[in-house]
Amino acid sequence: MTAMDVSAHMSHLGASAREASRTMAAAPTRAKNQALLNLARLLREAGSPLSAANAQDLNAARAAGLAEPLVDRLKLSPAVIATVAEGCEQLAAMPDPVGEITGVKRRPTGISVGQMRVPLGVFGMIYESRPNVTIEAASLAIKSGNACILRGGSEAFHSNVALWQLVQEALREAGLPEAAVQLVQTTDRAAVGQLIAMPEFVDVIIPRGGKGLIERIANEARVPVIKHLDGNCHTYIDAQVDLEQAVVVTENAKTQKYSPCNATESLLVHAQSAAAFLPRIGAVFAAKGVEMRCCPVARALLAGVPGAQLTEAQESDWSEEYLAPIISIKVVASLDEAITHINRYSSHHTDAILTTHHPSAMRFLREVDSASVMVNASTRFADGFEYGLGAEIGISTDKFHARGPVGLEGLTSMKWVVLGQGEVRQ
């Protein structure tokens, strides 16, 4: 496409999505659920045309010398297809968030005032790599009564087109506008620049990908952005703690998987617990080959652990999201120091306290300024499915609008409804 074609294409997608969003906002729950069930069936029946499209992307990726773990993320295996189809069915079974009316109260003037949940309108989704996000985003859009414009990674282009065609069929069969889910039909990067700068057509942008991509989009967007930046998550071991439990939870928080954003990257330990706790968790980390970047006190307490990989933590370690078998460790003198440290260095994603002391638990919950704060649980629980949202479109590290895992409700807003009997303002 020429630059002019890209521009015309994006304006066309935007105008059609805006128009479709009106129909979607008023669409019956039954039609939306039917579209989701259609989509699940079409995914399961897709067979060779979908495989062929996916193979085209996989071959191109290998030919371009993409590392095998990255090629793997592109793969639409039967297991991946089964999971996204099941996700559509789960969404169909969930209550419709749209139209919920809450908090209606009678005012002294006689009017009743409450709030109604409505779709945001049109969201733009920019994502890399995994083509199953196409289905996740489309299904969340359908259920929440929004329209969306999807822009997947160029390396998954053919897979995304094939999946999107199934979405089109699912919508058509359910009598809903196909334009409710649009796919950007070019890999030209200019399309992204335009997608994030059409406030007349797009209400919010949801980027999923590396920190660099998200910062760039947030800086250039002319509409609100639901940002998921890094996850520098902390687990803090309090002065009074169940040591057995703390070892189990900390091991899970750090080592169950290294790559997720909700894995713990930094361990804070109250001085009173440090001598008893650190050698035990240190032995676990040593056995799993987790490098420990320590403050001097922690390092001294861990020195006797056989096989421990100990290094001195630098200032930059306190801010780092390793996504790897590395953890920073610091001994703190008090709960205050722990909270201050977390509020300074955390990415405000997820932070946990392990404690048996109720006042410490309550202060941590109140004073740690993060999207998820936890007591006696693994930070790995910070997730839309685990929280019961049914699905998540992303995890917001912002405070504005949606915070933490963003599900159907995060794709809606509350408008005010006023029910009167002819009242006038005095």
Place this chain on the structure above:
Amino acid sequence: MTAMDVSAHMSHLGASAREASRTMAAAPTRAKNQALLNLARLLREAGSPLSAANAQDLNAARAAGLAEPLVDRLKLSPAVIATVAEGCEQLAAMPDPVGEITGVKRRPTGISVGQMRVPLGVFGMIYESRPNVTIEAASLAIKSGNACILRGGSEAFHSNVALWQLVQEALREAGLPEAAVQLVQTTDRAAVGQLIAMPEFVDVIIPRGGKGLIERIANEARVPVIKHLDGNCHTYIDAQVDLEQAVVVTENAKTQKYSPCNATESLLVHAQSAAAFLPRIGAVFAAKGVEMRCCPVARALLAGVPGAQLTEAQESDWSEEYLAPIISIKVVASLDEAITHINRYSSHHTDAILTTHHPSAMRFLREVDSASVMVNASTRFADGFEYGLGAEIGISTDKFHARGPVGLEGLTSMKWVVLGQGEVRQ
């Protein structure tokens, strides 16, 4: 101040506000309420120093040839002081929004997941003219546990400083950090440019003023903006309607005051009601000197009204916020046409249907995409006090985060809390 001084001043305000916001977020409800009661008392006792500061602004405004209605908006009369003092006391009496925990549910894994209401952190407020906004913003910040940085209009500079000094004393007496409410100490416009571009210190910007000011700020801000753009509000008269009531409500919606953003600017009338309704409301408008800009059908129906000022509506009239004794009038063929017209031309502020037909009322509520949608009530009710919010910091015409009148809750966000007993992720 030099440019460098302005920059240093703003960074200093930002860093102090950020630090104070941590204390405010954890401040006891009693201390926050005490600060508000102190402020009410100090305002009532302020006497001559405050009058003198206000007189300085009033004299300068008159000397500069400011029109008398504008000079009037600067005046801190005893009545204005009494109203803002009472507002502080009302806020003190309201429940504390901070710390509310809702929706805690047990998950199959054993963890309990819910949400806790917390302050946004630091908000920046940019406003013109009326100095009482200084107290309204400060008192909302205190109650909601936020810190704020205030930038009032240069024409109210001395009044704002005097009011802000009372806020400082009220905070000090209550044992709360004075830095929780900061005032920009320069009228240099560069200060605004910096205030809206310090994401490290300021979480959200709330501009109050003309559309031009707000659009400029929204375009240049590097943090979220709670935008209050124009209020092009509609009243729609349905096919089935209580005519008596419709005349009373429409008269109130348009003529009770012409300048507020929630006054009706455009009247839509179903063809079936037009012949009966239009001459009656036309007579009311004629008597009050309200100019009617009509579609051809409406014009024909209004032609017999003695003294009616009728003109032909131009395309631009459908979008215009007159804030004056002018109204645009259009006859529509159906509820569908009315909804489509409103969704196209409304500023998404407030729109009302007057009807006795239940299905029309429900469709209007669901399908009109505005911050406030009303049935059988005057659009003039769209207001934080009328909605029971206690006070409002502005009215948002956005869909993201807060929508419509923004009170204490709009200055907070919900973070996730997870309560466990040592659970780990499988």
